Amino acid sequence: MSTESGIVKFAILGTARIATKVGKAIHTVEGAELELIASRRLRNAQAWQAEHGANNAVEGYESALSHPDVQAVYIPLPPSMHKEWTIKAAEAGKHVLCEKPPALNSAEVEEMLAACRANGVQFIDGTMWSHTPRAQDMKAILTGGQLGKLRRVVSAFSIQMPDTPEQHRYIAELGGGALYDIGWYCVRAALWAFDSVPTHVFASATYHRGVDNNATAIMWFEDNRTATFDCGYDLTRRKWLEVVGESGNLVCDDFLSPWDLTKQRFWTHDNQGVATEHQSQSVVQEASMIESMVNIIRTKELNTYWPQIALDNQRVIDALILAAKEGVKVEVK
Amino acid sequence: MSTESGIVKFAILGTARIATKVGKAIHTVEGAELELIASRRLRNAQAWQAEHGANNAVEGYESALSHPDVQAVYIPLPPSMHKEWTIKAAEAGKHVLCEKPPALNSAEVEEMLAACRANGVQFIDGTMWSHTPRAQDMKAILTGGQLGKLRRVVSAFSIQMPDTPEQHRYIAELGGGALYDIGWYCVRAALWAFDSVPTHVFASATYHRGVDNNATAIMWFEDNRTATFDCGYDLTRRKWLEVVGESGNLVCDDFLSPWDLTKQRFWTHDNQGVATEHQSQSVVQEASMIESMVNIIRTKELNTYWPQIALDNQRVIDALILAAKEGVKVEVK
Structure with missing residues (x-):
C-alpha cells in the first residue's frame, strides 16, 4: 500500500482545464503522486497523460475508483456530477477533493459528507486560497x-x-x-x-x-x-x-x-x-490544497473543518x- | 457692490466645526472674501472672528442675510435648519452653499431650489470632493x-x-x-x-x-x-x-x-x-468648492448641474x- 511508503497517490476524474493546474501541483508536492488520470474516453486520458504526466491513464471514472493504490481523488467535473462521484469515491474508500461548488444544493452535500463519514474518508472542496x-x-x-x-x-x-x-x-x-x-x-x-x-x-x-x-x-x-x-x-x-x-x-x-x-x-x-x-x-x-489533503491522510486523522465549511458555504x-x-x-x- | 471689484463676499451662518475649514478656504481663494461670521450669540461670532478671521461678526443669521455686500452664504447648520435658511437666503438674493444633506427630504429640497430659481441665485450642496x-x-x-x-x-x-x-x-x-x-x-x-x-x-x-x-x-x-x-x-x-x-x-x-x-x-x-x-x-x-461658487457668481450664469444632483442625491x-x-x-x- 502506498501509505506505507508515505506517498499519497491521487487520481483525477476528468480532464477539465482546472485538472491541469491541480495535476501539475500534485507533481510538485512532496509526498504526493499522480497515480492516474481518468477520462470517459481513453484517448483523452492518454493525451492528458502524455502532456501533463501521470502513472496511468484509464477509461472511465469507475476504473479510477477501483484502482487499489489510489488513496485520494480530485473531482473537477461539473457540479451536477459531484454528488454521484463523491459518494462513489467515498464508498471505494478514497479521500475526496471536489471542485466547488461541492453540489447543486446543501441536501446533496449532506449526503456526500455522510458517505465520507461512513467510509472514514476526508472531504475537502476546491476553495484553494x-x-x-x-x-x-x-x-x-x-x-x-x-x-x-x-x-x-x-x-x-x-x-x-x-x-x-x-x-x-x-x-x-x-x-x-x-x-x-x-x-x-x-x-x-x-x-x-x-x-x-x-x-x-x-x-x-x-x-x-x-x-x-x-x-x-x-x-x-x-x-x-x-x-x-x-x-x-x-x-x-x-x-x-x-x-x-x-x-x-x-x-x-x-x-x-x-x-x-x-x-x-x-x-x-x-x-x-x-x-x-x-x-x-x-x-x-x-x-497548498494538495498538501492539506496529504497531511490529513498521512496523520490518519480526519479534519472536520473542511467538510463543515463546505456544507455551510453551500x-x-x-x-x-x-x-x-x-x-x-x-x-x- | 462687491461684484464690481470682482471679489465675492461670503457670510457663514453658524460656527459649526466644518465652518472653520470652509472659512479658512475662503481666505485662500482668490476672488473670495469672508465678509462675516454670524452666530446666534454675538460673542460666539466674535470669538470665531478673532480666531479665524472675518471682516465682521454679527448676531443672528438674519443679520447676515440683510448685509448688502454679502453675495453668498455658507450654511453649516444642522440639516433640519437648511430649508428655512436656504429659502431666506435666496429671498435675500444671496447665493447658497449649503452643507449636505441639503434638507430632511426631497420635497424640502424642491422648495429650496424653487426659491433659488425664483430669486436667480445659485444652489450648491456641500459635497466638496x-x-x-x-x-x-x-x-x-x-x-x-x-x-x-x-x-x-x-x-x-x-x-x-x-x-x-x-x-x-x-x-x-x-x-x-x-x-x-x-x-x-x-x-x-x-x-x-x-x-x-x-x-x-x-x-x-x-x-x-x-x-x-x-x-x-x-x-x-x-x-x-x-x-x-x-x-x-x-x-x-x-x-x-x-x-x-x-x-x-x-x-x-x-x-x-x-x-x-x-x-x-x-x-x-x-x-x-x-x-x-x-x-x-x-x-x-x-x-475647490468655494472656487466653483466664485466662478459661477463671476460669470453671472447659474449652473443647473449642482442643484439637480443635490435634489437627485436627496x-x-x-x-x-x-x-x-x-x-x-x-x-x-
Whole structure:
C-alpha cells in the first residue's frame, strides 16, 4: 500500500482545464503522486497523460475508483456530477477533493459528507486560497485583535466569461451560474473571516440562459456583522477582499489567486488610513490544497473543518440563489 | 457692490466645526472674501472672528442675510435648519452653499431650489470632493472609454463617531443619521459615475437613538448597472470608491478627502490587474468648492448641474431611508 511508503497517490476524474493546474501541483508536492488520470474516453486520458504526466491513464471514472493504490481523488467535473462521484469515491474508500461548488444544493452535500463519514474518508472542496500561507497570515491578524471587533466583509469576484458552447458555467443543468461558481469564494471569505454562518441573506441577480451571470449579495451575521459582495461573468477581472473592524481593516486585492505569484500580499490599515504591507510565502495555491489533503491522510486523522465549511458555504449559496430568484431577504437554512 | 471689484463676499451662518475649514478656504481663494461670521450669540461670532478671521461678526443669521455686500452664504447648520435658511437666503438674493444633506427630504429640497430659481441665485450642496481636480480627472477616465462600459460602483464611508450630547448626527429631529450624513457621499459617487439616478434601492440599517448608525445599500440603475455601499459611525475610518467597467476599474482609497493632501491619487487597473497610479493636483477641497461658487457668481450664469444632483442625491437618500425602515426594495420617487 502506498501509505506505507508515505506517498499519497491521487487520481483525477476528468480532464477539465482546472485538472491541469491541480495535476501539475500534485507533481510538485512532496509526498504526493499522480497515480492516474481518468477520462470517459481513453484517448483523452492518454493525451492528458502524455502532456501533463501521470502513472496511468484509464477509461472511465469507475476504473479510477477501483484502482487499489489510489488513496485520494480530485473531482473537477461539473457540479451536477459531484454528488454521484463523491459518494462513489467515498464508498471505494478514497479521500475526496471536489471542485466547488461541492453540489447543486446543501441536501446533496449532506449526503456526500455522510458517505465520507461512513467510509472514514476526508472531504475537502476546491476553495484553494483558503489552504495557503497567506490565508493563514491574514487569519492570524483577523483573530489577533489589532483591527478591533470584526464587523464587515466586502468582496468582489468578477471575470469576463464568454458564453461558448462547451462552457458548463452557462448551463443550469450542469450547475452553472456565477453564485455557484465564483460567488462561492466571496461567501467563503465571509464565513472564514467571521467564523460564522449568516442568519439571513439578500441577493439580486441578472440571468443569461437561465443562470445568474451577475449577482449582488448581502449576508447578515449574528452580533451585528454584515458581509456584501458582487460576482459576475460580465465585468473586468476583480478578486478583492476587505475585512473591516472597528479600529482597522485588512485589504487583499487578489485573495483568491495572486496577480503575481512572487507577491502574495495584503495590507492592513489603521484608523488614520496608514497602510502596512504584508507579504506571505510564495506558493502555488493548488499545491497548498494538495498538501492539506496529504497531511490529513498521512496523520490518519480526519479534519472536520473542511467538510463543515463546505456544507455551510453551500447552505449560504442555496439561500442566495433563492433570495435572488424571489427578490427578498431569506433565512439561511 | 462687491461684484464690481470682482471679489465675492461670503457670510457663514453658524460656527459649526466644518465652518472653520470652509472659512479658512475662503481666505485662500482668490476672488473670495469672508465678509462675516454670524452666530446666534454675538460673542460666539466674535470669538470665531478673532480666531479665524472675518471682516465682521454679527448676531443672528438674519443679520447676515440683510448685509448688502454679502453675495453668498455658507450654511453649516444642522440639516433640519437648511430649508428655512436656504429659502431666506435666496429671498435675500444671496447665493447658497449649503452643507449636505441639503434638507430632511426631497420635497424640502424642491422648495429650496424653487426659491433659488425664483430669486436667480445659485444652489450648491456641500459635497466638496465633487468640485476637485481629482474628481474631474477621474471623471475624464470614466467617460474616456478605457474601462469599457461602466456597470458597477462600490464604495464605503465609515468613521468612529462617538455619541456625545452636542453631536447632532445622533439626533433624529436635527437630521441625524449615517445615510443622510455620510451615505450621502456614496450615493453621490454613484450618481456622478453613472450620470444617472437609480430606479430602485434596497437598504438595511442598524439604529442608535432612533437614527441609522450603520447601513448597507444597493442601488439599481437602468441599463444593467448597480451600485452598493456601506456607511457607518461605528467602524474604522474608510472612504473608498471603486468604479467597475467591463474591461477595467478605477479605485480611489480616499475619494471624499485625501488621506494625504500632497498625494491626491487614484488608480486604474486593466483586466489583468495591472495598476496605473494617477496623481491629481494637490488642492484643499473646501477651496475647490468655494472656487466653483466664485466662478459661477463671476460669470453671472447659474449652473443647473449642482442643484439637480443635490435634489437627485436627496431623492435617493429618501428612498434608502424608507427601504431600510421597511426592509424592502423601493422605487426612487
